[in-house]
Amino acid sequence: MLVPYNELLDTFKKILLKEGMNGDKASICAEIFAGNSRDGVHSHGLNRFPTFITHIKQGLIAIDAEPGMISKKGVLEHWDGHLAPGMYTASKAVAKAVGIAKENGLGMVAVKNTNHWMRGGTYGWQAADNGCIAICGTNSIANMPPWGGKEPTLGNNPLVIAVPRSNGHLVLDMAMSQYSYGKLHEHYLTGKKLAHHGGYDESGQLSTDPDAIMKSKRTLPVGLWKGSGLSLMMDVLVSSLSGGRTVGEITASGSEYGVSQFFICISPAELNEGIIENIIAYAKSSAVTDEQSSIRYPGESTLRTRQKSMAEGVYVNDKIWQEVQAL
C-alpha cells in the first residue's frame, strides 16, 4: 500500500522515542528510515526498521551514546562512534566534513565503533544538498569471497560518490558485490533468475540461480578480480584510518555492528555545472541497446522515485507496515 511520507516519519519517530531515544536523535533516524523508503530503498527503510529496534534491545546499538572526536590533524578528524545509531553518527560526520571542506577545500572524518549507516547514498545526498562533493566508505560483515577464494572473507564494503547538481545530484551508492544478499533473496522469493551472473553454485559454475548462490555463499565481486581488490582496499581505508574493526573482526563478533567508516567532503571554489551537464548529455547520446533500455546517471532513478513517493505516497509492504505500527 501507499502511505504519506509524514505518516511514515511520525510512526518511526514515535517508536524511537518510546524506545528511549532523545528527540534530536529520533528525528534524524526517523528521517533517514522514511527517506530511504521514500527513495525506493525499502531494504534499508521500513523493511530494516524492525531489525534496528531488535539491535537496540540487544544492546548492539547504544541509543544514549554520542560520537566524539578522538584526535584531529588539520582537516582530518578521527572519531569514536561509541556504538551510537549509525545513521545519526554518519549524518553528524558528514555535516562536520562539509563544514571543514567549506573552509579548507577538503574535510574528512574517519569513524570507528560506529553502526550500520543503512543506505550509504543518504550521506551523499546530504553532502550534495550542502553543496559538497562527497566520497564515503564503510565496511561490513564478510559476505563475499576474494578473487581466487571460495569462502567469504571480504565485505561488500559500499563506496559512495556524490556530486551536487541543480537539476538533481549525482549519487553513486555501490556495494562491491554484483548483487546483495537482499536482492538474491528477493529474486528467490519471487522465483526469478538473476539477469546476470551473481555468483557461483556449489560446483563452482557461474550462476544466475539466487538459491544456488545463497547456498554456496560465493557471491560475485563487481568486475571479478577488480571489485575483490577494491573491496579489500575499502576495508583497509576505513579500518586503518579509523583504527576500528575490520571485516574479519566484525565477522568474528557474529553481528554486523561496530563497523568502520570514512567521509571525505570536497568544496571547490567552482563546480563547473556546465561540464557536468555535458558529461551526462554525452553519455546519454549513445544509441540504446533496445527499446526497453535507457541510459541513466547515478541518482537519476532515485530522484524520480522520490518525487513519485512525495506526490502519491510511499510504497510500504503491508505486512511489515502493520508489524512496525504495532511496535
Add this chain to the structure above:
Amino acid sequence: MLVPYNELLDTFKKILLKEGMNGDKASICAEIFAGNSRDGVHSHGLNRFPTFITHIKQGLIAIDAEPGMISKKGVLEHWDGHLAPGMYTASKAVAKAVGIAKENGLGMVAVKNTNHWMRGGTYGWQAADNGCIAICGTNSIANMPPWGGKEPTLGNNPLVIAVPRSNGHLVLDMAMSQYSYGKLHEHYLTGKKLAHHGGYDESGQLSTDPDAIMKSKRTLPVGLWKGSGLSLMMDVLVSSLSGGRTVGEITASGSEYGVSQFFICISPAELNEGIIENIIAYAKSSAVTDEQSSIRYPGESTLRTRQKSMAEGVYVNDKIWQEVQAL
C-alpha cells in the same frame, strides 16, 4: 629478452634529451617508463614509448611546458598542466598533494590540460613511498558504452587507491572496463579467448572473443551497471574539479591528450599497520577455488615482478626494444 633496468632508463633518458626535453623532466619521464616495464606493465612502459615520442613530434605533448597553479582553496589546489608530459605533471601533483597532506591531514590537486599518466599505479606507489594514502583519478578517450547503450560514450577512467605498508604497499590501479583494448588485442594476437566475458559481440551477445568485442566496440564495464556509473562519476570528478576536458571533448578532439586528473593524498596521525596486516591475512584465509589459484592483495604481484626484474633484468619485446634504441 632481458635488459638491465639502468640500461632501459639511460636509453629512455638519452632519447628524451635528444628530443629537447630538459634534464629534470627527462629523468622523471624516463624513470616512469622504465619503472612501468620493470613492474611488468609493458603496455605503459617500453611498448608505449614510441607513441610518446610521436605525440611529442605531433605537438600533443608540450615538452617545454610546466604545469602551474591557477588557484588554491585551503588544501585544494587547481592546476593547469599546459599539456606538459603527463607523467611529469602527475608526479609533481602527487608530490604537492603529499606535502599539503603531511601538514594538514589531506591535500588535493586537480589538474586540467594534462596528458596521459601512463600507468596510474605509478602515482599510488609514489604517494605510498612518501608515507601517504592516495586516491587518484583520470579520464580518457571514450572506449566503453554506458550501461543500456551500445556506443562508447564513457572512458575507462582509471581509479587508483594506494596505502603505504612496510612489507609492500597496497596499490589498486583499476580501469572501469573489465579488459582494456590492450588486453583484448594481446589475446587476439595470440589467438586466445578471454577467461571471462569482456563485452558484447555485434549481435549483442556477451562474448569472450576479443576480435568480436573489438569489432562491436562494446566492451564490458566492471560490475555492469555499477562500473558504468563509477566511470561517469570519475569523469565528473576529474573534469568538474579541474574545469578540464571531459571524455566527450577528448573524444571529439580525435586524440587522447589534454585530459583531466585529480590527486588526493591523506596523511593520518597514525596508520595502524597491524590492522592492514590483519585484513590481508583474513582475506587470504579463504580456501582457494583450486590448486592453481591464489588470493592476492592489490600490488602484491607488482612487487614480485619488480624484485624479479631488478634481480634478473627487465623483460622487453625484442622488436620494440630495437625500434626504441634506433630513435
